[in-house]
Every structure is written in structure tokens, then in C-alpha cells.
Amino acid sequence: MTEMKALRIAYGEALVELGAKNEKIVVLDADLAHATTTYMFGEKYPNRFFNMGIAEANMMGVAGGLAQSGFIPFASTFALFGAGRAYEQVRNTICYPKLNVKVAVTHSGLTVGEDGGSHQSVEDISLMRTIPGMTVIVPCDAVEARKAVFAAAEFQGPVYLRIARPPSPVFTAADAPFEIGKANILREGKDVAIFATGLMVYRALEAANDLSKLGIEATVVNFHTIKPIDRELILKVAAATPKIITVEEHSIIGGLGSAVAEVLSESASGPFQLKRIGIEDKFGQSGTPDELLKIYGLSSENIIKVAQSIKG
């Protein structure tokens, strides 16, 4: 039985661990500390934790001021509010002056579930990816979420860290490499390549195992960094396996699929085929995370179906 753990819990735990090692780490939250799990940091380091109340725009500005005072702020809220409501504050106050702020958001994507479409962020990667100089990281499991927190803290400059809410399988190895901007090949196959990010990486691996039984061998790549995208690896995999599927818990407009399409269409030599699996041009709705992933085509069954269709 695969261990289950929510990435957001790994986020809170990693902050506590990081806080002990680096006294420059400060954490801000906007009245969601129990949901984002930053309360753990707040309990351990009350002097370095600031609840800013339900005021995300101000929180981003305060984080900017703290960064300019030599601290490394992790400004935490839900993805919708961090990337959406406070978009322009993230752009102008944090990214324009290249401040060392980590916009760390939880409850990303459809898997917010029951709260419904008003609270699901299906376009945040797209928004954050277009801001000049922003780095966008989307970890795939709790182990990787911890590494992402440490890597973001080490990295100099603004980072958008997108963390999912629900309990999810822990499947990556503790010693697997994590380097910002370098995607990881998890499985190699000659027939199709599946590029996945976030919670969809596990489903891509499940799909690849089932495809293998059907005689289709799939490469699976974990894109934990959407920006900068690992161009080199995309082109290398495309050269060997020109049938490519991208999978993300995000709109197909502007996220991983778009980033991969940009690289392929400008730089790949030879014919290739690309299918993007993601949320079509639609809002989400209430439902359990698993139900929603299935309904919106973000299941291993759908990945298998698409893989079979382009393999043929």
C-alpha cells in the first residue's frame, strides 16, 4: 500500500525544518494558516510568523518589504488568491524589483474539491508563468514538496510554489535529484512520452504501467519546474519518442502543455505529435477530488486512451 500524505502538510513541516537552519526565513499567511499548515511554523517561531489577516494584496507587499530588509519570506495562501487576487502585487511589488519572495500557495487546481469552481485555481500557472523573472515550481508528492521548499529558499529571486491540498501517494525517492529547471525522467519507453506535473505525475506512472501490459512502452517525465522549462530534456525525449502527451491539473491554456508546445514548435526537428491533457476552457465545480479528476479527463484511464490514440 502506497503511503498517502498531503503536499501541504509536507510544506508546513519543511518550513519548520528550514526555520531551524535559516533564521532569515519568515512566513506570512492570510488567515489560512491551518489550511496551508504554516501554523506549524507559527507555533515554533512566533516572532518570524506574521498573520496578515484576509488581505492578500497587502501580504504580498509586506513580503516585499521584508525581502528588502534581508529576510526570505514565504507568503502563503490559496493558489487562487496568491496568483489571482494578488496578481498585480506579485507582478509589481515582488517580480518587477526581482525580490527574494516565495509566493507559496496551497489548494491548487481542481483537487480543492468540494469548495467548487470559485475556489479552484485552474489558470494560476499560466498567470505566474507570464511574469518576467518568475520561477514556477509544482511538486508531485510530499517528498518532492519538501525538496521544493528547500530549493526555493536557496534560490535567489521570486518563486511561485504550487502545492496541492489532498492526501496523495508518496512515490518519489528521498534521494531523487531536485534541481530547479531540471525535469526528472521517471521511466523510459520507446512508444510514447508522458510529460506530467504535480499530482498528475503519479497518474502518468499508473497509466504507463497499464500501457506496458497493453504492449505500449511509455517514457514518463516529472516536470516539477514549469518555468524555466527544461528545453534540453524536452528536445532530447522528443527526438527519441516523438509522440508526446502533457498532463496537468490546470487549464490546457498557458501551463505545462503550452510551455512544451512552445519548445517543440520552435526547436524540435522532425515530425512529432503533441496531445495536451488538462482542463479544457472550463471552470471547475464541486465534487470530490477523485471524481473531478475523472470527469475533467485527468485520470490514468484517459491518459491510456490518449496514448493509444496517438500510438496507433
Place this chain on the structure above:
Amino acid sequence: MDYQQLQDLNQQIRIDLMNMFCQSKSGHPGGSLSSVEIISTLYNKVMRVDPANPQWADRDRFVFSKGHGAPALYAVLAHKGFFPVEELATLRKYGSRLQGHPDSKKTPGVDASTGSLGQGVSIAVGFALGARLAGKDYHTYALLGDGEMQEGQVWEAAMAAAHYKLDNLTFILDNNGLQIDGTNEQVMSLGDIHQKMAAFGFKVIEVNGHDLEQLEKAFQVKATGQPKFILAHTVKGKGVSFMENQVGWHGKAPSDEEVDKAVCELGGVQK
């Protein structure tokens, strides 16, 4: 610097501003002219800064939240010695260190990138929290416009400043009563700002924003356990007769003839 010297400097700054707007053919004269005394008093009488070391960790911070008035800040910084006065002529030109709105990455002495209204005051709250956390005694000043107070973020920042009892933080309001589309009253009434800020937990002091002595005294007032708010009544376009209290001079550059007239009024030499 005594008041007479400061007044002479401010007059020169106004002349410089006219020439800057003339060559850049764009910019915001009204709100630059209204804030000259406030910024100049801060840099020449109040703040602890070192022009030779703009990034000095213990310096007082200034956040120009109403960033469109940037030329006034640039002129004060140049005369203070942060960069050559001649550089003022490059305002808003391609390749210049003097961007249309303050850019902390480009201009020596500019502490925060601002201009998208409402955002600077939050940065100032961050500076003040950062000072406390780092155990430093520097003070942070943020200048905002009255139109800017229509942004909800200003009230978010005010709430946070009072909640965290930031007595190392002072907001100054350049209260000139006008914004792009008309008077504040016409566009969106602000109500009684004095009472509102006091109710938010600030120590409020009201001054004539062009009176150097009143300004200096207001900055010296100590507030313990609460942030300070200086409500400075100003005149938009102050110092140039045909610009004073005129909505039209919010964001329009003067012509050569108008600059000559203004410079003449300000006691400077016509080109």
C-alpha cells in the same frame, strides 16, 4: 540646513522639475510640485541617509507610494548627492536611471519600486516589520496621495501597521484634493481622513504640507506603540501660478513657453 536654505533649495527643485517635464514631454507636474516640501524636509532635515552609500543597512527608508510624483523625489535625491543633478535631464528617456515611476533597481537612493497605487504602503509595513525583526532602529516613511487612499490595499496596510504597533513607521498624506478625473469629492469622497486614520489606530498630526517648520515638528513627534500619520494639506501644482489647483496639470507636460513662464515666476533664469 536652515529653513531659508531649504526654501531656496525647494525653489531650485521646482525649477528643475519644470525643465525635467519640458524635456521628457510627459510626467506628472501637479503631484510632484505638491510634495516637494514633504520629501525635501525628510531628506534634508529628518532622515538618516548616506548618499555615498545608498544601500547603507541602517539608513531610514522612504517609500514613495504615490510613485507618479517621482520627479520630485529624483530632484531631492540629486541635490542630496545620490547622483549628478545633470542626470535629471534624462527623466523618462530610454536608458535612463530615472524611470517614469520609482525603480529601486535602477536609481541610487530609491528604496522601493512603486507607482501602482496602494502597493507602496504595504512595502513600508514590510520595511518596518523587517527593522523590528532585525533589531534595527531605522524609521520608515511612506508618502501617499489622497486619491491613492481610494485603493483598498491602503486600508489593509493601515490595519496591519496598527495591529503590529509599528511605531517605527510614518505615513504622510499629500492631501491636495485633486486626482486625474477631478476633485476627490467629485470622483470618490474620502470622508474624514483624520478620524478614519485615528480610528485605525494611528497617531494623526495635521499640518500645512508646504510649511517647513510645521513639517519638521510633525516628523519629530514621538508615537509609542502606534504608527504615525501626517495629514499634510497641500496645493496641487504648488509654486506655479497657472498649475495651482488645476486638475488638468495632473499628468501633462508644460510647453516651452509655459516652462519659461513658470521658471520666471520661480525666480530662475529663462532659457
